[in-house]
Amino acid sequence: MNIDVILSAREIFPDKVKDKTVVVIDVLRATSVMTTALANGAKQILPVLTPEEAFDLQKEMGKENVVLGGERKAVPIPGFDFGNSPFSYSPEIIKDKTLIITTTNGTRAILNSLGAKKLLVGAFLNDRAIVEAIKNDEDVVFVASGSHDHFTMEDSLCAGKMAHDLQVLVGAQLSDVAIAMAYLYEQNKNDIHAIGSKGKHYKRLTGLGEIRDLEYCYQSDILDIVPVYKDGKLVCL
């Protein structure tokens, strides 16, 4: 297995993902939300680029079956049911519903990765499940979605963790950037919040009072869910 890492949604050049297994990561908070919603029984998730697309789809599908979720600049979108906190997507809210979601970075990263052979969504929450699901694949690319076209600490650490775990588990060959990210994770694994909190996006969420979300999203392996993107939808593998 060869592992590469892409460090922002903007840097997903088609040749880097084509015919590979791609895992899109947006720890704070898009892919943590998606994984949580599926774990809580969501029927499917439709990631879209704009709020307008989300409203149009909701009209098509009927309000009673659909929940609209997402954010712009880490705050909820007017007219949407919920923002980007995983705690909004409890079983009472999301079970058997379709979640239509648009976020600044995560959904864009997914839609930029459509050339992949297999397209999964991961976070710390389901890191072990992802590693298990791809451990026999040949070419794996972790996409650390980043924030507004920039590298973010938490996505890169999460990519580094999975690269590290696959190196240990199946002796995966890491590209230079994967080596660097695995190193960053490995050196900080005993206090991942300490280095995470140096990141701009973590600080922004702390400023918005989203501490509970941060604590939740940094937990490793609490959800045994592998979201896979097929035909415009995310469902459980």
Next chain:
Amino acid sequence: MNIDVILSAREIFPDKVKDKTVVVIDVLRATSVMTTALANGAKQILPVLTPEEAFDLQKEMGKENVVLGGERKAVPIPGFDFGNSPFSYSPEIIKDKTLIITTTNGTRAILNSLGAKKLLVGAFLNDRAIVEAIKNDEDVVFVASGSHDHFTMEDSLCAGKMAHDLQVLVGAQLSDVAIAMAYLYEQNKNDIHAIGSKGKHYKRLTGLGEIRDLEYCYQSDILDIVPVYKDGKLVCL
């Protein structure tokens, strides 16, 4: 001061460098060669994208004043005077001459950064001189040129070193990626070859027997030279 880092020549999006101080780094070996050539008395360096451009310019300027240097895939170009080893550019060869150079990554990184307010070329060899030259600037971007559109360990470590040194010297604010690269450097500074040698390009050069070049290019602060790009040429600041 704000510091950002770009991790390959391909990822130099115009808005990331516009009106900023940009330092292009290609440790193995383009910017190490350029710095060495200027330190050894080269009159100027013209970085060009293709061997054809280099031959055309040589015709224009006259063979006696010009040295052609560069590489493709780390080996010399047919018809060129020298390859990409800094040891080829001794004072006897290069003093008062114009060096026309084309390399796979470094020259492309320079030419992709022309929107910069100030465009410098750095390497480990002149890291202290670069840090001194830019310590009062407002927005600094280190471009780790990488290799064939990929992150390379040595360029990222060198960018991390300068970001780290500026943080210590003038309290520079580091972006998330700059924090990560500074950390990578800081943790490995006592044996920079150990982590450097995990990189693909380092291994490639070792395979080509270029050990002396590797040892040379990893030396910090041995040249008090700041190459600056102006009007198509690199000269000493």
